[in-house]
Amino acid sequence: MAARPNAMTINVAHASSTTSLHELLAGALDFPMYYGGNWDAFWECIRYPERNDLPKQLIVKGMNVLDRRLPRDAAKLRRCLEDARLEIFDFQIEFIDV
Numbered sequence: 001m002a003a004r005p006n007a008m009t010i011n012v013a014h015a016s017s018t019t020s021l022h023e024l025l026a027g028a029l030d031f032p033m034y035y036g037g038n039w040d041a042f043w044e045c046i047r048y049p050e051r052n053d054l055p056k057q058l059i060v061k062g063m064n065v066l067d068r069r070l071p072r073d074a075a076k077l078r079r080c081l082e083d084a085r086l087e088i089f090d091f092q093i094e095f096i097d098v
Contacts, residue, residue, distance in 0.1 A: 008055040013062025013098050018073050021066070029054060039076045046084045057092045064097035
């Protein structure tokens with residue numbers, strides 16, 4: 001497996017549904033083909049950085065748009081990533097608006 005990337009920015013502002021948000025996240029983070037496209041599956045994929053390409057720093061852009069469009073999913077995304085930040089030694093997260 002290749003070394004984890006240092007930083008990555010994902011723009012979530014264009015997600016228009018829960019499905020499109022999970023597709024965007026799965027593609028950007030190179031999740032396995034069997035990814036279930038739900039928040040439990042997302043958590044399972046990000047909590048083990050040795051099994052994926054989760055970057056050391058993840059910048060999630062467009063959170064203000066996601067908060068308005070999909071508030072429940074925006075909250076779940078924040079919660080999952082903040083929990084990952086607490087569990088993974090060298091993982092940093094930043095949420096920014098567009």
